[in-house]
Amino acid sequence: xxxxxxxxxxxxxxxxxxxxxxxxxxxxxxxxxxxxxxxxxxxxxxxxxxxxxxxxxxxxxxxxxxxxxxxxxxxxxxxxxxxxxxxxxxxxxxxxxxxxxxxxxxxxxxxxxxxxxxxxxxxxxxxxxxxxxxxxxxxxxxxxxxxxxxxxxxxxxxxxxxxxxxxxxxxxxxxxxxxxxxxxxxxxxxxxxxxxxxxxxxxxxxxxxxxxxxxxxxxxxxxxxxxxxxxxxxxxxxxxxxxxxxxxxxxxxxxxxxxxxxxxxxxxxxxxxxxxxxxxxxxxxxxxxxxxxxxxxxxxxxxxxxxxxxxxxx
Numbered sequence: 001x002x003x004x005x006x007x008x009x010x011x012x013x014x015x016x017x018x019x020x021x022x023x024x025x026x027x028x029x030x031x032x033x034x035x036x037x038x039x040x041x042x043x044x045x046x047x048x049x050x051x052x053x054x055x056x057x058x059x060x061x062x063x064x065x066x067x068x069x070x071x072x073x074x075x076x077x078x079x080x081x082x083x084x085x086x087x088x089x090x091x092x093x094x095x096x097x098x099x100x101x102x103x104x105x106x107x108x109x110x111x112x113x114x115x116x117x118x119x120x121x122x123x124x125x126x127x128x129x130x131x132x133x134x135x136x137x138x139x140x141x142x143x144x145x146x147x148x149x150x151x152x153x154x155x156x157x158x159x160x161x162x163x164x165x166x167x168x169x170x171x172x173x174x175x176x177x178x179x180x181x182x183x184x185x186x187x188x189x190x191x192x193x194x195x196x197x198x199x200x201x202x203x204x205x206x207x208x209x210x211x212x213x214x215x216x217x218x219x220x221x222x223x224x225x226x227x228x229x230x231x232x233x234x235x236x237x238x239x240x241x242x243x244x245x246x247x248x249x250x251x252x253x254x255x256x257x258x259x260x261x262x263x264x265x266x267x268x269x270x271x272x273x274x275x276x277x278x279x280x281x282x283x284x285x286x287x288x289x290x291x292x293x294x295x296x297x298x299x300x301x302x303x304x305x306x307x308x309x310x311x312x313x314x
Contacts, residue, residue, distance in 0.1 A: 009044035
């Protein structure tokens with residue numbers, strides 16, 4: 001079967017070369033017919049799992065379409081050549097061709113197709129090169145934003161933000177999440193703004209910047225419905241526990257369903273959050289004065305503990 005497909009591909013290559021030849025009566029190469037034959041050859045090579053030859057045929061198809069000023073079809077061929085390189089485990093080269101295809105889609109006036117190509121490239125490289133994936137998602141988001149398609153743009157920004165957190169590029173993650181939040185405000189998706197505020201606070205605290213975390217919550221009071229929401233209450237409790245170096249309170253908030261069921265990268269931030277100088281969950285130790293007065297003031301001590309926990313749950 002493979003041999004048959006290879007022979008079929010070779011026949012199409014021969015036809016393509018014939019289309020490109022000129023003569024006394026044929027002054028101009030037939031680029032369109034050549035591109036069609038190269039495409040058929042590429043598909044045949046692909047079906048025979050001869051990915052290197054398929055890639056070469058797709059590149060020749062792209063060149064023929066470029067010569068014929070058919071940029072959209074040329075870009076598609078470059079993208080297909082990139083996918084053949086992906087099958088050959090040559091991801092950097094694959095991404096390069098897909099980026100080239102994206103630029104041609106933009107030049108052709110089809111920005112949506114350009115953005116989707118960049119997104120596909122980001123998915124391909126995500127598990128190999130986080131930084132490149134972030135760049136591709138941000139580029140794709142920018143194309144959608146320029147087209148005023150904010151829902152698609154903010155989804156891709158969200159992917160970039162999560163990868164920045166995973167790569168521990170927290171300063172950049174803060175800025176990316178803020179941009180997401182601004183877009184969600186613009187499309188009036190306020191509940192998602194609350195979730196982005198939680199993500200921001202977690203990143204700020206992992207940056208050891210309590211002031212920025214507190215400011216983030218304070219500024220979010222202007223978002224309709226945030227004040228009094230469960231997100232707001234949880235964040236207030238989290239900041240209170242963090243400020244008072246109460247690891248129990250911080251851990252209780254971070255282990256709540258509101259935090260545990262966030263996107264995985266943010267849930268990990270929550271579970272690994274420790275108060276300054278802390279790191280393990282512990283009860284606040286009794287002071288020497290408390291221990292000395294325990295026999296005579298046991299009732300009062302018990303009431304104070306109740307009050308402390310009551311304060312943490314308000």
